[in-house]
Amino acid sequence: xxxxxxxxxxxxxxxxxxxxxxxxxxxxxxxxxxxxxxxxxxxxxxxxxxxxxxxxxxxxxxxxxxxxxxxxxx
Numbered sequence: 001x002x003x004x005x006x007x008x009x010x011x012x013x014x015x016x017x018x019x020x021x022x023x024x025x026x027x028x029x030x031x032x033x034x035x036x037x038x039x040x041x042x043x044x045x046x047x048x049x050x051x052x053x054x055x056x057x058x059x060x061x062x063x064x065x066x067x068x069x070x071x072x073x074x
Contacts, residue, residue: 002030002031003031003032004031004032004034004064005028005031005032005033005034006034006035006064007024007033007034007035007039007061008039009039009042009043011024012024012035012039012043012057012061013046013053013054013057016054016056016057019056021056021057021060021061024060025060033061034062034063034064035057035061035062035063036063036064036065036066037063037065037066040058040063043057
């Protein structure tokens with residue numbers, strides 16, 4: 001895999017709501033696709049309101065935490 005693609009909440013939510021997350025996987029098939037812990041946290045709020053689409057996202061994409069040096073830089 002060449003690069004890591006980090007999905008944001010808006011794009012991943014839109015594809016999950018229409019049940020087409022596989023399109024993102026196909027589009028970026030040569031890359032490692034992830035979400036950040038912040039995106040994960042934002043999506044869990046939807047679960048609190050009864051939405052289940054985040055569960056599909058969590059099954060499809062891994063959460064990639066930043067490295068220690070990236071956290072320090074941030």
